[in-house]
Amino acid sequence: MIEWEGSIDVALKKAGTESKLVLMDFFNPQ
Amino acid sequence: MAWKDDRVIKVVTDWFIPLRVMKEKHENLFKKHLIVWTPTILILDTEGRDHCRFSGFLTAVELCARIILDGAKAELNLGNYELALKCFEEVVEKYRETFAVPEAIFYLAVARFLPGHNPKVLKEGLERLRKEFPESEWTLRAKPYELIK
Numbered sequence: 152m153i154e155w156e157g158s159i160d161v162a163l164k165k166a167g168t169e170s171k172l173v174l175m176d177f178f179n180p181q
Numbered sequence: 182m183a184w185k186d187d188r189v190i191k192v193v194t195d196w197f198i199p200l201r202v203m204k205e206k207h208e209n210l211f212k213k214h215l216i217v218w219t220p221t222i223l224i225l226d227t228e229g230r231d232h233c234r235f236s237g238f239l240t241a242v243e244l245c246a247r248i249i250l251d252g253a254k255a256e257l258n259l260g261n262y263e264l265a266l267k268c269f270e271e272v273v274e275k276y277r278e279t280f281a282v283p284e285a286i287f288y289l290a291v292a293r294f295l296p297g298h299n300p301k302v303l304k305e306g307l308e309r310l311r312k313e314f315p316e317s318e319w320t321l322r323a324k325p326y327e328l329i330k
Contacts, residue, residue, distance in 0.1 A: 152185070152190065153184055153189075153190055153193050153194065153199050154194075154199070155199050155200060155201035156198060156199060156200045156201075157200075157201070157206075158200075159200060159202075159207075159210060159229070162198045162199075162200040163198075163225070163227060163228075163229055165198045166197075166198045166225075166226075166227045167227040169198065170227075171196060171197055171198050172196065172197050172198070172224050172225065172226060172227075172232075172252055172255050172256075173197065173198050173199075173200055173224070173225040173226075173227075173229075174193060174197035174198070174199050174200065174222065174223075174224060174248060174252075175200045175201075175202055175210075175214075175222065175223040175224075175225060176184075176199065176200070176201045176202065176220060176221075176222055177202045177204075177210075177211060177214070177216045177219050177220060177221040177222070177223070178201055178202065178203055178204070178219055178220055179203070179204035179219040180203070180204075181204070
């Protein structure tokens with residue numbers, strides 16, 4: 152299961168620490 | 182749902198920090214990135230710069246190939262040529278049956294060209310596209326490389 156981040160700030164910080172890119176999934180459940 | 186497929190999970194967790202942006206919670210991010218249709222996938226670098234995006238639903242294998250390809254394009258933009266090259270090769274070799282392959286061959290040539298500016302590799306890319314994907318738009322986009330001596 153993918154553990155999605157919920158915050159852009161946290162995702163960008165983690166990406167910097169782990170030398171990864173951020174994959175954003177824009178989703179509208181309606 | 183393709184996101185629940187083990188192959189997709191592995192690609193995402195190996196290469197990316199995944200962030201799900203829900204319309205009702207993050208309207209500001211929808212506005213900031215000009216998102217008018219969902220699902221839309223964006224690849225950002227660590228500075229928050231938007232490198233690639235695509236919309237719509239893909240099968241698990243197509244999704245794997247597309248996100249590796251777009252990740253590789255982002256790495257190419259950032260000057261990480263060796264990593265980009267490795268990822269483009271992975272798309273071409275491991276995801277041979279997907280729609281992403283002609284574009285991966287196009288960018289594979291670009292990734293080979295940029296470090297040393299040897300124009301021969303662009304021409305080789307065009308020749309490969311003509312041989313393997315003669316009807317692809319990526320073959321058309323590479324057509325000017327035929328003028329390279």
